[in-house]
Amino acid sequence: MPDSTPAVQHTGATPLLQTVGLTKRYGTLLANEAVDIDIWPQQIHALLGENGAGKSTLVKTVYGLIQPSEGEMRWQGEQMVLSGPSDARARGIGMVFQHFSLFDNLTVAENVALGLDGKESFKDMSARLEEVSRVYGLPLNPKREVWQLSVGERQRIEIVRALMQNPKFLILDEPTAVLTPQEADQLFIVLDRLKAEGCAILYISHKLAEVKRLCDTATILRDGKKVSTCNPKAETAASLARMMVGGEIGRVKAAANRQTNVPRLVVNDLTLAPDDLHGVRLQHVSFELRGGEILGIAGVAGNGQDELFAALSGERLAQDPDTVVIDGRAAGHLSITQRRKLGAAFVPEERLGHAAAPRMKLSENALLTGHAASGMVQHGFVNTAAMLKTVDRATEAFDVRKARRDPEAASLSGGNLQKFIVGREILRSPAVLVVSQPTWGVDAGAAAVIRQALLDLAASGAAVLVTSQDLDELTEITDRIAVMFHGHLSEPMATVDASREKLGLLMGGSTLEQKEAAHAAGA
Amino acid sequence: MQLVLEKRAERSNAIALISPLIAIGLTLVTMSILFAMLGKNPISALGVYFIDPLVDGYSLQEIAVKATPLVMIAIGLSLCYLANAWNIGAEGQFLIGAVAGSWLAVKTQGTDAGPWVLPAMLLLGAVGGALYGLIPAICKVRFGASEILTSLMLVYVADLLLDYLVRGPWRDPKGFNFPTTAEFDPVATVPVLIEGGRLHLGGVIALVVVAAGAVLLAKTIKGFEIRVVGAAPRAARFGGFNSNQLILLAFAISGALAGMAGIIEVAGPVGHLQPGISPGYGFTAIIVAFLGRLNPIGILIAGLFLALTFIGGEQAQIAMKIPLDVTKVFQGILLFFVLACDSLILYRFKLVFASPKVSRGAH
Numbered sequence: 039m040p041d042s043t044p045a046v047q048h049t050g051a052t053p054l055l056q057t058v059g060l061t062k063r064y065g066t067l068l069a070n071e072a073v074d075i076d077i078w079p080q081q082i083h084a085l086l087g088e089n090g091a092g093k094s095t096l097v098k099t100v101y102g103l104i105q106p107s108e109g110e111m112r113w114q115g116e117q118m119v120l121s122g123p124s125d126a127r128a129r130g131i132g133m134v135f136q137h138f139s140l141f142d143n144l145t146v147a148e149n150v151a152l153g154l155d156g157k158e159s160f161k162d163m164s165a166r167l168e169e170v171s172r173v174y175g176l177p178l179n180p181k182r183e184v185w186q187l188s189v190g191e192r193q194r195i196e197i198v199r200a201l202m203q204n205p206k207f208l209i210l211d212e213p214t215a216v217l218t219p220q221e222a223d224q225l226f227i228v229l230d231r232l233k234a235e236g237c238a239i240l241y242i243s244h245k246l247a248e249v250k251r252l253c254d255t256a257t258i259l260r261d262g263k264k265v266s267t268c269n270p271k272a273e274t275a276a277s278l279a280r281m282m283v284g285g286e287i288g289r290v291k292a293a294a295n296r297q298t299n300v301p302r303l304v305v306n307d308l309t310l311a312p313d314d315l316h317g318v319r320l321q322h323v324s325f326e327l328r329g330g331e332i333l334g335i336a337g338v339a340g341n342g343q344d345e346l347f348a349a350l351s352g353e354r355l356a357q358d359p360d361t362v363v364i365d366g367r368a369a370g371h372l373s374i375t376q377r378r379k380l381g382a383a384f385v386p387e388e389r390l391g392h393a394a395a396p397r398m399k400l401s402e403n404a405l406l407t408g409h410a411a412s413g414m415v416q417h418g419f420v421n422t423a424a425m426l427k428t429v430d431r432a433t434e435a436f437d438v439r440k441a442r443r444d445p446e447a448a449s450l451s452g453g454n455l456q457k458f459i460v461g462r463e464i465l466r467s468p469a470v471l472v473v474s475q476p477t478w479g480v481d482a483g484a485a486a487v488i489r490q491a492l493l494d495l496a497a498s499g500a501a502v503l504v505t506s507q508d509l510d511e512l513t514e515i516t517d518r519i520a521v522m523f524h525g526h527l528s529e530p531m532a533t534v535d536a537s538r539e540k541l542g543l544l545m546g547g548s549t550l551e552q553k554e555a556a557h558a559a560g561a
Numbered sequence: 562m563q564l565v566l567e568k569r570a571e572r573s574n575a576i577a578l579i580s581p582l583i584a585i586g587l588t589l590v591t592m593s594i595l596f597a598m599l600g601k602n603p604i605s606a607l608g609v610y611f612i613d614p615l616v617d618g619y620s621l622q623e624i625a626v627k628a629t630p631l632v633m634i635a636i637g638l639s640l641c642y643l644a645n646a647w648n649i650g651a652e653g654q655f656l657i658g659a660v661a662g663s664w665l666a667v668k669t670q671g672t673d674a675g676p677w678v679l680p681a682m683l684l685l686g687a688v689g690g691a692l693y694g695l696i697p698a699i700c701k702v703r704f705g706a707s708e709i710l711t712s713l714m715l716v717y718v719a720d721l722l723l724d725y726l727v728r729g730p731w732r733d734p735k736g737f738n739f740p741t742t743a744e745f746d747p748v749a750t751v752p753v754l755i756e757g758g759r760l761h762l763g764g765v766i767a768l769v770v771v772a773a774g775a776v777l778l779a780k781t782i783k784g785f786e787i788r789v790v791g792a793a794p795r796a797a798r799f800g801g802f803n804s805n806q807l808i809l810l811a812f813a814i815s816g817a818l819a820g821m822a823g824i825i826e827v828a829g830p831v832g833h834l835q836p837g838i839s840p841g842y843g844f845t846a847i848i849v850a851f852l853g854r855l856n857p858i859g860i861l862i863a864g865l866f867l868a869l870t871f872i873g874g875e876q877a878q879i880a881m882k883i884p885l886d887v888t889k890v891f892q893g894i895l896l897f898f899v900l901a902c903d904s905l906i907l908y909r910f911k912l913v914f915a916s917p918k919v920s921r922g923a924h
Contacts, residue, residue, distance in 0.1 A: 064567075065567070351799070352801075353798055353799065373801055374798075374799065374800075374801040375801030378801070384799070386799060388795075391793050391795050391796060392795045392796055392799055393796070393799065394793075394796060395789050395792050395793035395796040395797075396792075396793060397572060397792055397793075398788075398789070398792060398793070402785065402789075405782075405785060406789065406796060406799070406800040407799070407800060409782055409785075409800070409801075410801060415782045418781050418782055418783065419780050419781055419782070420780060420781065420782055420785060446572065
């Protein structure tokens with residue numbers, strides 16, 4: 039396949055790392071098929087692709103976590119076989135995972151010590167930790183316990199830990215997914231500096247704007263195969279997306295004249311203590327959501343979004359019934375089943391284990407939330423035909439792709455399962471839909487279907503509350519946006535007025551008043 | 562070359578069906594080795610164990626009689642295990658059911674009480690077993706106490722209570738000081754189905770319990786709730802199902818069935834209350850529940866199979882002087898293989914040739 043744009047010039051004759059015909063097979067599934075990639079020093083190389091395109095498999099192979107089925111890797115021109123991650127680290131390959139491997143109850147220094155080979159004393163290591171974090175502008179207090187830190191700070195630990203091994207090659211898996219826009223800018227400065235120092239960086243992301251800005255080369259994977267290696271700066275976001283998806287993605291369309299009318303979901307001064315040690319306390323959360331309207335809640339993960347979802351769904355009950363009002367009825371004291379009977383529907387963030395029972399059939403998962411208010415249960419007996427009908431309707435309306443009519447939930451891909459779960463709720467024609475991370479880990483095609491479904495639901499007069507960490511998604515579908523920080527919810531603002539800068543500041547904890555005050559002082 | 566376990570994309574229904582058979586096969590191989598080590602001919606020992614009881618009418622009836630309590634208890638246990646509640650104390654619930662029902666039999670002894678006595682005894686047995694089963698359930702729900710420990714420890718309490726009653730207040734005055742109650746009156750006895758035979762009404766009750774269990778699990782919302790709570794607790798809460806309530810329900814049903822099995826055993830084959838009314842039915846039923854894949858029909862088959870091991874064990878002791886405890890060894894090995902083979906439902910074995918690790922020497 040011809041490259042669409044010429045890749046940039048390289049320093050040196052041989053690449054730092056080369057994969058030649060790298061193939062990984064799981065049974066009959068080809069996770070990677072004959073992938074050739076050249077990684078050069080002093081370059082930030084983007085790895086793009088949808089979920090399931092094989093990005094994770096590829097980097098895990100390069101980091102020694104997976105053995106390739108075929109093909110080989112060359113390190114500075116010589117064949118390299120990795121027996122494990124420690125082998126990779128010994129050569130100077132470092133990796134920062136999307137999901138942190140940190141112990142909440144240990145300090146920063148203790149966590150770093152656990153990831154190193156332990157040849158130096160704890161005191162020397164702590165001193166080096168402070169030095170590395172200072173030099174790279176990644177401030178960390180080695181003595182603090184991890185559970186007290188924000189997600190951005192936790193990521194800093196992972197990065198510093200990788201930097202302390204003096205890597206020649208650093209892999210970052212979706213590093214900005216959990217950061218505010220300002221924190222992401224900070225990270226880019228660090229990465230540019232590492233690049234200037236000669237380090238090679240492999241950067242996995244699906245945020246195309248970011249990749250265009252930061253990366254020198256981009257390799258695009260689709261269905262396990264390399265589609266292209268190109269210069270992202272010479273491409274448009276649309277052309278990159280086309281290569282990732284292999285076709286055009288339909289843009290979502292909002293209905294032209296949407297009526298916002300009566301309040302259908304009202305939250306009044308909701309304060310709720312966390313039910314576990316590391317949870318977040320909800321503090322005086324108030325908002326009003328009208329029929330026909332989509333309200334977005336932005337914020338860095340772990341700022342009380344999960345707690346708010348549980349309080350709205352009724353998985354946790356509030357003391358005062360009036361704190362949550364669904365369609366005019368005080369519901370703070372009602373169970374999730376009673377709230378569903380009032381016309382509310384919920385889609386939690388975790389698909390497997392929360393929204394759906396993984397090892398149960400789709401029809402049973404339809405019953406999971408449909409038992410309260412549909413014909414699926416009569417006199418205590420379940421109506422299998424009605425359950426299957428819901429599966430069929432969701433399959434048809436939302437293009438759920440599956441091997442059989444009624445497979446286990448866990449056998450579906452993330453995107454198809456999410457379409458089923460969203461479909462299951464929307465088919466009940468809810469008055470209020472509360473949905474958390476609707477397109478998390480979902481391929482672009484499915485994400486477009488889901489976003490369109492949310493817009494259509496609002497157009498039909500329902501109130502929709504969307505919690506997401508993806509600002510692009512919120513900007514695309516919401517009417518108003520509020521930001522959650524440390525259990526507080528900001529005053530919602532019209533989406534047209536919500537600049538990334540404004541949202542980013544709120545996500546980082548500064549209130550608008552403070553900013554305006556600072557602005558006034560500066561002027 | 563190495564052997565690895567690889568996760569399957571979806572559970573294999575074919576393996577789910579044959580995994581108990583693989584387990585039985587592996588158990589038989591292990592037992593043959595054991596018999597050979599005991600100096601017995603494995604083929605004839607297995608013949609005495611598993612074939613002889615099946616060709617004799619009396620033994621066949623006896624198998625059904627032994628399977629009755631096993632199946633009833635295991636159906637209840639399967640509800641607990643599906644809900645992820647580990648009731649290990651069915652033996653105790655069985656004994657308390659026997660005691661509670663026997664109370665009425667002892668109190669009405671020699672009076673001209675009518676045919677209501679037996680149904681009332683069965684009801685008392687069920688209620689007694691249910692209440693006894695609720696003790697560990699309440700301790701779990703209310704205080705977070707491990708039901709595995711509490712339910713097991715309550716077995717010994719029940720055992721000693723029964724012992725006290727038949728040695729003290731309920732002892733038969735004409736019983737030559739043996740620790741037993743008097744023989745129950747005919748109205749307090751479970752009738753036999755065939756005149757002069759051993760098969761009794763309890764067998765029919767067990768079949769009804771199997772059918773009810775199958776309907777409950779496959780066709781009712783409560784059965785679904787029990788399964789979800791065990792399989793995905795967070796999804797169950799999201800579904801609006803109250804896990805504490807379901808744990809109490811599962812323990813109550815389980816205790817009731819064990820208790821009823823207890824009083825049926827006492828009012829049927831035994832005929833009076835005495836220590837040692839159970840050769841460990843409550844524990845063997847755990848194996849029955851798992852061998853039957855926690856599925857009512859599977860449990861019926863597994864119950865008959867384990868009853869066969871009891872009868873075969875007795876015959877092997879008589880015919881070949883093989884110790885009766887070998888039966889318990891057999892049951893233990895069987896449970897071990899059943900649980901081990903279950904991993905094949907979600908995983909498969911795979912031979913991996915020439916992994917890169919091996920070829921590293923050539924580098």
